[in-house]
Structure formats: C-alpha cells, structure tokens
Amino acid sequence: xxxxVVCIASALVVVVAGASAFAxxxxxxxxxxxxxSMQRAYASVxxxxxxxxxxxxxxxxxxxxxxxxxxxxxxxxxxxxxDNQLGTCAALRGVPNPTQGGTNxxxxxxxxxxxxxxxxxxxxxxxxxxSSLTDENALQMVKQGQGETARGGLVSALLSHALETNGIVTxxxxxxxxxxxxxxxAGRDGRGRGGRGGRGxx
Numbered sequence: 001x002x003x004x005v006v007c008i009a010s011a012l013v014v015v016v017a018g019a020s021a022f023a024x025x026x027x028x029x030x031x032x033x034x035x036x037s038m039q040r041a042y043a044s045v046x047x048x049x050x051x052x053x054x055x056x057x058x059x060x061x062x063x064x065x066x067x068x069x070x071x072x073x074x075x076x077x078x079x080x081x082x083d084n085q086l087g088t089c090a091a092l093r094g095v096p097n098p099t100q101g102g103t104n105x106x107x108x109x110x111x112x113x114x115x116x117x118x119x120x121x122x123x124x125x126x127x128x129x130x131s132s133l134t135d136e137n138a139l140q141m142v143k144q145g146q147g148e149t150a151r152g153g154l155v156s157a158l159l160s161h162a163l164e165t166n167g168i169v170t171x172x173x174x175x176x177x178x179x180x181x182x183x184x185x186a187g188r189d190g191r192g193r194g195g196r197g198g199r200g201x202x
Contacts, residue, residue, distance in 0.1 A: 079106035
C-alpha cells in the first residue's frame with residue numbers, strides 16, 4: 001500500500017510540473033506582465049478543471065485512487081477546490097465568504113450535478129477578482145483573516161491550489177481511462193508530442 005501511495009505521489013509531481021511546462025509562451029515582441037500571466041494561468045486551469053468535472057461519469061464521483069479513508073473521492077476534490085476558491089476570492093474581493101459558517105462543499109454535495117454547479121459558481125465568484133488584477137494592484141495589501149497579504153500573493157496561492165487539484169484529478173481520470181484536456185503542443189491524449197499515451201494508459 002505504501003509503495004502504491006509513493007508511486008501516485010510521484011506521478012502527481014510529474015503532472016503538476018507538466019502543467020507549468022506548457023504555459024503559453026508570448027508571441028514575438030509581446031510583453032506579458034505579472035497580471036496577464038496570472039490571468040492566463042487562471043483561464044487555463046479553469047478550463048481544465050471544468051472539463052475534468054464534466055467528463056467523469058456520475059457513477060465515478062465516489063471513486064478513490066487508493067482505498068484509504070483519508071483520501072478524497074473524485075467529487076470531494078471539487079468540493080475542496082470550490083471551498084478554497086470561495087475563501088481566497090472573498091479576501092481578494094473584500095466581500096464575505098459565501099460558505100462561511102456553513103457546511104463545506106466537500107461534505108455538502110454528493111451528486112455530479114451538485115459538484116459541477118458548485119465549481120461553476122466558484123469560478124463565477126472568482127472571475128471579477130482575476131479580471132480586475134493589474135500589475136500595480138497586485139502589490140496592494142488586502143485583508144486576510146486578522147492580517148494582510150499582497151493581492152498578487154493571494155492570486156498565486158489560488159493558482160497553486162488549483163494546479164494541485166488539477167494534477168490530482170488528472171490521476172483519477174487516467175485511472176478510469178479518460179484523457180484530461182490536452183495542453184498546448186500536446187497530442188490528443190494529453191501527452192506531449194511524440195508521447196505514446198492513449199485511452200486507458202497511465
């Protein structure tokens with residue numbers, strides 16, 4: 001069991017690193033600032049997570065890659081992701097967290113439709129925070145809990161968590177023979193050019 005967990009963890013590192021490696025390169029003579037690069041990363045992970053949530057069958061939303069009680073099901077990962085987004089984006093926008101004081105989405109939802117809607121609502125809640133990001137206000141301090149954090153730092157944390165979730169749910173999809181969204185320059189199976197890949201291969 002321990003060997004299997006270690007293998008999964010190693011694969012996760014490769015998946016997350018691969019997502020960063022396929023970041024969109026700027027066109028010739030184009031200058032991409034901090035805000036734009038973060039906005040592009042957000043748009044990419046938003047597309048990837050939405051696609052992953054949609055292609056997994058309803059019957060597999062309770063699936064775990066390992067039979068360990070502490071491991072989240074496929075659906076619970078999206079509940080966990082939405083909770084993180086709502087909390088972080090509430091701080092970015094300076095508004096109350098919509099789920100504060102209530103049951104977290106990880107435990108609240110049980111069906112595919114509920115998880116997909118929760119994810120969509122979380123992205124809709126975060127969209128204004130990302131669209132209003134600029135190179136200048138990324139350095140502004142925003143209230144977070146009892147302290148303050150640079151706006152850009154919170155966006156970075158948001159993206160890091162989303163990329164982690166994307167890497168993990170990709171393993172769940174692969175285990176079920178489903179291909180995640182292919183990054184730029186990758187083949188139809190989600191691998192880089194020249195990779196073997198194919199439906200059902202890890």
